[in-house]
Amino acid sequence: MNPTIYACRLGLSRGWIETKNNTRTVDEWGWYVAVALVFAVVLFFQRDSTVEGTTQSLASVVLPSILGMMVAWSGILGPSGMLTVEREDGTLLRAKATPHGMVGYVVAKLVVIALATAVMLAIILAAGLIFVTELLDTPVTGWLGLLGFAALGLLATLPWGALIGSQVSNPQASFGLSMLPIATLSAISGIFYPITALAEWLQVVAQVFPMYWLGHGIRWALLPDDAAGAEIGEAWRLWEAVGVLSAWAVVGLLLAPPVLRRMARRESGSALEERRQQAMQRYGM
Template identity: 55%
Template sequence: MNPALHAARLGLARGWIEFKHSLLNPQDLGFTIFSSVALVVVLYFQRDATVPGTTISLASVTLPSMLGMLAAFNGLIGAVGLISVEREDGTLLRAKALPQGMIGYLVGRIVLLAAQAAGSLVIVLVPGLFLVPELTRGGPGGWVIMIGILALALLATLPLGAVIGSLANSPTTAAGFSMLTIGGLIAISGIFYPFSALAGWLQVVGQVFPLYWLGLGMRSAFLPDSAAALEIGGSWRPVETVLVLLAWTAAGLLLAPPILRRMARREAGSLMQERRDRAMQRIS
């Protein structure tokens, strides 16, 4: 069997096993449930409100945007956290020592993060559709668009998360930088309120990054065509959405492999021990 293919198969199995283990980890499971329930609570309080100047439910606009945000959050923050922690604890060094170990490692991380993202989305989507039942009227086409946009969300954010996680000096630095970044992007991407209500220059900045386009694509999957009047230009802009997300995907896939290879080549037991010592100092 081809060594790379064998390593990828092992990575698939490892990622699925680690996902099942994460379901038994109270800390991981508790954070996922708490954050997902918090988003459902937001929908609950928005269910009777409408977008100003329209009869469209505010919750029906927010729920699709939330799903796009969750996919990006799990892809970016999840990859940052895993790569930075496993770089510090020696997991990456052990993967590097195995034949085709980095391939298996990366495949495993992708499977784990994709499965965790799917779990978070289901926890929000199922009760969300009970609170906003009108979103179930989109038909099969809407669900196909949703799956496509969510796949692009992971493709556009996972590689960038891996880059940030491999460049950071410590998990704390990586987590702080990524949380600050994605928090700022959520604020200017029209996730919890109409994007058109933002200042013009914020709209320009927001459209540079994938989070706005993920929200737009998800809204186009669930909302009726009449709701496009709330968007810039009165259109869902499907071509622009796909092109921007593909551009971010291409950028991430071009940057991530050489950066990860360089980081893996520089890994050594002495460097790992230094990071462990710094981690112990932070704890003590």
Template identity: 60%
Template sequence: MNHTLYAARLGVSRGLHEFRQGVASSDQWFNVIMALIFLTVLIFQRDATVDGTSFSLASVTLPSMLGMMVALGGLVGVSSQLSTSKEDGSLLRAKTVPGGMVGFLVARIVQVILDTLLSLLVILIPGVFLVNELVNAGITGWLTMLWIFALGLLATLPWGAIISSLTKTMQSTFGFTMLPVMGLTAISGIFYPISAIPDWLQVIAQVFPIYWIGIGMRSALLPDSAMAAEIGESWRQLETIGVLGAWAILGLLLAPTILRRAARRESGSALERRQNLTMQRATSG
């Protein structure tokens, strides 16, 4: 069997195993808490309607939240996992094993995909019962949601890996992912229609994937009459494919080179320096 394919198979198996371990761990309380927060927001939005439509604000917010979770999974999820792997030496160990880097990266990708999917289900399943408008999405809507999910991860996963490769500590990785994501979320029409914000902020939002994943999810789960609240009163699916595809292609072209350079910098002395720095921070804190 081809060594690369064998390493990839081992990576899939490892990713599945680590996902199952994560589901059984206390880390999943974060998903539960986030779901409760989001569902509370939806409850308060059920009686408000979107201007120009008869739809509740909750029915527009829920699909947008799902889009935000995809972006968080792709950017923050993979970057935090890679940063953790650098801190605990997993990346260095993978580098020393034939085919280890392939298996390592495949495992991270599999785990992030499954973690993100679980996060969506934790919000979507109870959300459907709260938001009646989503019940009639139909098979076409659910299929659209699947390709938006896949394309959204393709557009964000490589960039999460790139950011992690360029940063030295978990704290700096978090700062370069979570904070920009929250800022872009605020202007991307996730919690209220994007048409309500100034035009220049709308332009900025449309450059980045979060807006396009959000509108893609809305196009999947809402009827066409909800387009009245969108820019140009259109779901803009061709533009969604174009922008997310461009981010995916550029990220996939850049990520392998940057990841290889980051892996070459990994050494026992570099790991020791990071661990000493972490211990110093813990002691001083």
């Protein structure tokens, strides 16, 4: 068997095992449930409000937007956090020392993030549908559209999360570097209220980045046609959404592999020991 294909198969297996181990922990499920409850409370208070220019409740517009936001958060925070933690604990160095180990490592992490994102979306959707029952009438094509945009959204964001994780030296720096911009984009991307309520220049800025288009695409998939009245231009812009997300995916996939290879080449026992010493100093050990 081709060594690369074999490494990919091992990566798929490792990713599945790691996901099963993660979902057996109370902390992991506690995090999922806590996030879902927070968003369910938001939807509860929005359920009786109507979006201006449409017949849709605010909650029915916000729920698809939240799903898009969570895809973007997973795609950025997931790989950036994993890379910095596993550079510091030696996991990445061990993968580098194994023949084709980096291929298996990358495949495994993609599986872990994709499955974790799917579980998170399912839990949020299940909690949200309690208060947004009108989405229960969404046809099968709408749910398929949701899956398609979620997959494209991960492709558009995962490489950029990996790029962030490859450029910082510790988990705290990674979290700070990724959290601030993604939280800012969440505020201006029309997640919790229609983006048309914002200043025009903020609308332009939001449309440059994937998060707005993820929310737009999933709203298109789950909401009826008349819900487009709350969108920019009062229309669904499906091809623009696909185009912007695809552009971010293509550029990220072109940039990430050489940067990650360069990062892996710099991994060594001395570099690992230096990071461990720095970690011990941060924690006062």
